[in-house]
Amino acid sequence: MxxxxxxxxxxxxxxxxxxxxxxxxxxxxxxxxxxxxxxxxxxxxxxxxxxxxxxxxxxxxxxxxxxxxxxxxxxxxxxxxxxxxxxxxxxxxxxxxxxxxxxxxxxxxxxxxxxxxxxxxxxxxxxxxxxxxxxxxxxxxxxxxxxxxxxxxxxxxxxxxxxxxxxxxxxxxxxxxxxxxxxxxxxxxxxxxxxxxxxxxxxxxxxxxEKTRVDSEICKTKYPFVLIHGVGFRDFKYINYWGRIPKELIRQGATVYYGNQEAFGTVEYNAKDIKEKILDVVRETGCEKVNIIAHSKGGLDARYMVSELEMGDYVASITMMSSPHNGVKFVDIACHIPDVIYKGIAKAFNKYFKLIGDKNPDFYTATRQFSTHNSKKFNEKVKDVVGVYYQSYATVMRNLFSDYILTIPYILVKLTEGDNDGLVSVDSAKWGEFRGILENKHYRGISHGDIIDLRRDDYKAFDVIEKYVEIASELKEKGY
Structure with a gap:
């Protein structure tokens, strides 16, 4: 034994x-x-x-x-x-x-x-x-x-x-x-x-x-970037509207600034804020021009600033992500709400956004600027400036469950305009050189908030952070 x-x-x-x-x-x-x-x-x-x-x-x-x-x-x-x-x-x-x-x-x-x-x-x-x-x-x-x-x-x-x-x-x-x-x-x-x-x-x-990009500075463009947010948000110091995107751009060699415009300012009011910010960047860096990446209403703010405030000499390119250039029919429906009720809602929003930093919030006017009627008038007035490169992208939700926050507007826009990201239809997002629809092959799709890394999620068959690196790299290759 x-x-x-x-x-x-x-x-x-x-x-x-x-x-x-x-x-x-x-x-x-x-x-x-x-x-x-x-x-x-x-x-x-x-x-x-x-x-x-x-x-x-x-x-x-x-x-x-x-x-x-x-x-x-x-x-x-x-x-x-x-x-x-x-x-x-x-x-x-x-x-x-x-x-x-x-x-x-x-x-x-x-x-x-x-x-x-x-x-x-x-x-x-x-x-x-x-x-x-x-x-x-x-x-x-x-x-x-x-x-x-x-x-x-x-x-x-x-x-x-x-x-x-x-x-x-x-x-x-x-x-x-x-x-x-x-x-x-x-x-x-x-x-x-x-x-x-x-x-x-x-x-x-x-x-x-990352191993293939060691010391490559793939996003080091000739001109710095100014990121312009959409409606209802601000550029807070500790809660970044753009999620993990700016950090990655900087890590890959980019110089990044923010528009710092109002959350519910009108297009005209926000354009003035963005103009002052860009002029500050030019004075600070001596860069002559900037590249703008704008999301949602930020694209309209940027276009108005360049065209109507004579900033074409200071802007090299405008990249617009899901911007409603031809309006949003969902807003057309909202505009049929009785004016008394609409103004009451607007008053409540204005009070709140004043508390978080807006100096002149105008919910009533700012939201109505998204209507198809006002968008048509806007496009007739605001023309593209020669010498500025305009490009745009659209995103698409796969179904009403893709983004539960946007379920209702997605259904309304889907019924009236077709494929959309929960707020903006594909046709409305097209402006300048349309670079295509950003989507994946899985059930979720890419929503209006997903394209700015709002939830800090990683999506199957689509890397939102890598997309912005790609955009910056292409602008670098174009000499911007």
Whole structure:
């Protein structure tokens, strides 16, 4: 018996040593598949071993040694899978290491649920009856199996919930609650695991791009950028309207400034603010001109400033993202609201936006400037300036669930104008050189807010931050 114990001990500690030295991998799928089948029943296996040892008159000393060696081996693998479950894939950073580990733990837990359900339902019940095992041992073994599975799944889900950037606060809460609902929780866990996989692949994609751009300053254009926001927002210091976009542009060599115009100022009023900002930038940097990137109403503010305030000599290009050049029929509908009610709503908005920094908010006039009637008059008056490069992009939501904030306007614009981003139709967004519709092949699409990285989300088959890097790079190549 001494020889048997010695052989088992050498095998156990040899495997652990080789695994630590990375000569073998005890986390291999084949080994883990067997481990997850056998180990949950360690209590029952120990019971049968004691029965066998008693019948063959094996001393308690050698029984204890064998059990101790088995516990060492099982504890090592169990500890490793729970603390270091990551696979051999390229690990971009520590956060993704935890995220991928969580994904693997959840899948291990789901696999164990599936395989143990089969064992308990068919094999296990007849096996116990054959050997006349008491119900207490049977119940104890089932409890240990359940705890084993719960440890894997809870550990994995906590890792995903705590480290995934694609799970916003609302999604985290929903996932955390729904994971306790039987059957439905399986789909929730699979959803979370797929989200983790997409996030990992996206991060690897970003890292690979960065490796090709080391010291390239791909966004270092001749003229600095001035980013002009849309209606209802301001350029706050700590809450950036443009999400992660400016930081990436700067990292790739761009110089970035902001329009700092009013949230609900009229086109004419905001154009004056933007003009003063651009003149300040020119004086500060000696750059002669600027490149403008404008979103939504910001595109109208920029066009008016260049044309009507004689700023053509100070602007090299205007890139307009989802700007309503031909108006929004949703606003036409809103304009039919009784004037008394509309002005009451406008008064409330004006009071609020004065509190957050607007000097002269005019909700009533600013919103009505989006009507198709006023847009037609605007386009007849505001002509493009020769020497300024105008380009535009449109975005499209796939369905009314793509962006829950824009569900109602999306439906109204869809019925009256066709494809849209929740506010602005494709036809309305076209101006100057139309560079195309930004969308992806998945159900969500790209909404009016998505194109400025409003939610700081990463979307399947579309990288909003990379799109702005591409725009800046193209402007650089054009000499702007």
């Amino acid at each position: 001494f020889i048997v114990c010695l052989f088992i001990g050498i095998a156990v500690f040899g495997c652990i040593y080789l695994d630590v030295r990375k000569k073998i991998d005890l986390m291999h799928k084949g080994i883990m598949s067997l481990f997850l089948i056998v180990v949950p029943h360690i209590f029952l296996i120990t019971y049968f071993f004691n029965q066998y040892a008693t019948q063959n008159k094996i001393s308690q000393l050698w029984q204890g040694v064998i059990i101790f060696e088995a516990i060492i081996f099982i504890s090592y693998i169990w500890g490793k899978i729970n603390f270091f479950p990551q696979s051999k894939k390229q690990i971009v950073n520590h956060r993704l290491r935890i995220l991928l580990g969580g994904r693997r733990l959840v899948f291990c837990g789901l696999y164990t649920v599936f395989i143990q359900s089969i064992i308990c339902s068919y094999v296990y019940s007849s096996f116990i009856q054959s050997f006349e095992i008491s119900n207490k041992i049977y119940i104890a073994d089932i409890i240990i199996t359940i705890l084993f599975i719960l440890t894997l799944i809870v550990n994995g889900m906590l890792r995903i919930i705590c480290t995934s950037r694609r799970l916003n606060i609302i999604k985290r809460i929903i996932v955390a609650w729904m994971v306790f609902i039987p059957i439905l929780n399986i789909f929730i866990m699979i959803y979370a695991c797929n989200l983790a996989k997409d996030e990992y692949e996206h991060e690897c994609y970003k890292i690979n791009i």
